[in-house]
Amino acid sequence: MLQAIGLTSAPRPDLPPVVDDLTFEARPGQLTALLGAPGSGRTTALRLMLELEPGRGVTYFRGRPLHALAHPTREVGTLLGDVPGHPARTVRGQLKLMCTVAGVPVSRAEEMLEVVGLSGLADQRLGTLSLGMDRRLGLAAALLGDPHTLLLDEPAEGLSPRENAWLHGLLRGHAEHGGTVLCTFADPKEAARVADRVVTIDGGRLVADQDVTEFARTRLRPRVAVATPHAARLAALVNREARAAQRSVEVVAEDGSHLSVYGSSTAEVGETAFRNGVLLHRLADEVGDAGPSVHVPPEERPAPPRSSHPLPITLAAPRTPLRPLRYELRRLLGVRTTFLLAAGVLAVSAVLSVLLARAGHAPPSRLLSAWPGLLPLPPAALGAGLFGALAFGDEYRYPALAADRGTVPRRLGLLLAKLVVSAGAALVLAALAALLDHQALRLVYGGPVAGPAREWPALAASWAGLTVGCAWAGLLAAGIFRATSAGLAAVLAVPVVVVPLLRKAVEGHTVRSVAGLPDRLRDLARVRWPHALDHWLVAVLRLIAEPVGAALTLSLTVLICAYLLTGLRARARW
Incomplete structure (x- = not known):
């Protein structure tokens, strides 16, 4: 059972709250309609139930709030709205991605594809x-975790009659199997045709909570729909004859050529x-909507339980994938962009390597x-930075985890x-670029490209670092500023801005050698590691000592601190 108690949205300057002390229940085994005209607060009510909006009140799902x-x-x-997936991702790929979020086997994706056709x-x-x-895909994603309760915002809006009938059949089936279904509606006739119970709101407040039979009797009434080029003349004639016969007839002009006649029949x-x-x-x-004039008296309205101290709504932390590593791999490999970008980077790297060798002295x-x-960074490093920027940037653009919040979770597991x-x-990109460049040079110019063997460990460490x-x-900057372009800008800022500043800062200072540092560290730590690792340790230290390495280290330190700071601030708001 779903119980919404005292839902009240955050106050607005000089305006009443969008939702004001809304209390109702949606029972298992029933399809409950939350009915209201546009602007009545239906969507905001759903977001308050899902703890996506600040406000007051509490919603229990089978006795527990969402954050519990x-x-x-x-x-x-x-x-809530459209499926927020990358447009290049396949239907199957999107559902498998959402399986890793929900922590269910990926075989569930195939089952849901069958269910929704x-x-x-x-x-x-x-x-x-x-x-x-x-x-249909949105419903499949909602059903992946086999939930007991479904919350749907205008699911049939814009659908054809055939799609509409299919949708209502699916929701009816979920309710008949003991589930709770709550849908928002704007059309009273559709709500009366589909739902078992209708909760009507207006201006964010509860107007009526009725069984569908009672709702149809009090809110809907029969009418005669008329289309004629002489609508005004016919309306006057019908009203005159009704007065003469002392009958209660109401004629409503829908537009220039359409009339709705209440209290009469097609024969008359x-x-x-x-x-x-x-x-x-x-x-x-036809059956017509009685409109806002049909008002349920206050004494007939349901008496909701009230609390003298309404609870503030605890905003739930954004969802995080229950299988973060599998989720991230599917996110990276599920679109063509990854492979096209890698192919483009490798091709540019090979061409530049050949041209650079032709110039000589490199x-x-x-x-x-x-x-x-002439380039601030090699193509492989720029490509790696772009891959990192897309890791968060694409999620802000096509969110898979927090579609209705507009932010991406910053939990440690996902990071x-x-x-x-x-x-x-x-x-992988760095290794492929070096291998392809080597093969391209051998193919064009012949002969191996090599240097002193003792330098290769340091060069490999430098290249990997x-x-x-x-x-x-790129990843951290995109996570902080919520844009792929910001991540790429942070990568380019390292050689263009940070490196010149570091060089200027250390200009004139003597650079000391790190020779003998591994032995000194071994003596200080009293830990004996193999001497074969000394070359790698020195290589890493030299990489950090280089201007680009030092700039990267400094930039990463600043970005990590900024990322943690923004994550803590976001958690404090939740």
Whole structure:
């Protein structure tokens, strides 16, 4: 059972709250309609229930508020608007990605595709889906965790009658299996046709909480729908004959050629039109909305339980994937952008390496990294930085975890997964770039490209550190500023801004050698590690001592502190 008690949205300057002390229940085994005109507070009420809006009140899902649920996606399924997925991701890929968020087996994705009738479109891109197919995918995502409660905001809006009938059948089936279904509606006739119980709100306040039979009796009434080019004349004739016969008839002009006649019948209206020679284009019996004039008296309204001290709504922390590493791998490899970007970086790197060798006088390290002096960074390092920036930037643009909040979770598990995956992608890109550049040089000019063997460990460490550092700088900056462009700008700022500043800061100072440092560290720590690791330790220290390495280290330190600070501030707001 869903129990909403005293829901009140945050106050607005000089305006009443959008939702004001709203209390009602949605029972299991029933489809409950939350009915209201546009602007009545329906969507805000749902967001208050899901702890996405600040305010007061509490909502219990089978006796527990949302923030107290260990796995919310397994208790509550939501559909608020369109599916916020990357348009290049496939339907199957999107559902498998959401399986890692909900912590359910990926086989559940195939089951849901069958349930919502999307098996034949599993490999279609999200950007090509129609509104009806997008709504089916949203329902599949909401049902992945097999939730007891479904909260849906205008799920049938814009759908065809066939899609509408399918949707209502699916929701009815969920309710008949003991689930709780709460949907918002703007059309009273649709609510009366679909729901078991109707909760009507107006101006954010409860107007009525009724069984659908009682709702139809008090809110809906029969009418005669008329279409005629002489609407004003026919309205006057119907009113005159009703007064003469002392009958209560109401004629409402819908527009220039349509009338709604209440308190009469198609036979009476048709006879009036025939006797007076009025041409009719349409004459039909319908069930019409009584409109806002039908008002439930205060004494007939349900008496909600009230609290003298309404609880402030505790904003739930954004969802985080229960399997973060698997989620991040699916996010990275689930779109073509990753592979196209990697292919473009490798092609540019190979071409630059060949051109750089043709110019001559470039050391092997510059040739294999394709790093001419004109570029602030080699292509592989820029590509790694862009991969890192996309790790958060794409989620803010196409959120998979927090579609209805507009922010991306900053929990430690997800951050670590992103750091590990972006570092792995950077190392793979760096290794492929060096290997492809080497093969391109051998193919064009012949002969191996090599330097002193003792320098290769230091060069490898430097190359790996540069690409991983760029990837992490892009990732952290995109997470802080919530944009891919900000992440890429942070990567470019290292060689363009930070390196010149560091060089100027140390200009004129003597640079001391780190020779013998491993032995001194070994004596200080009293730990005996193999002497074979000394070369790698010295290589890392020299990398940090280099201007680019020092700038990357400094930039990463600043970004990590800023990331933690913004994460703590966001958690304090929640």
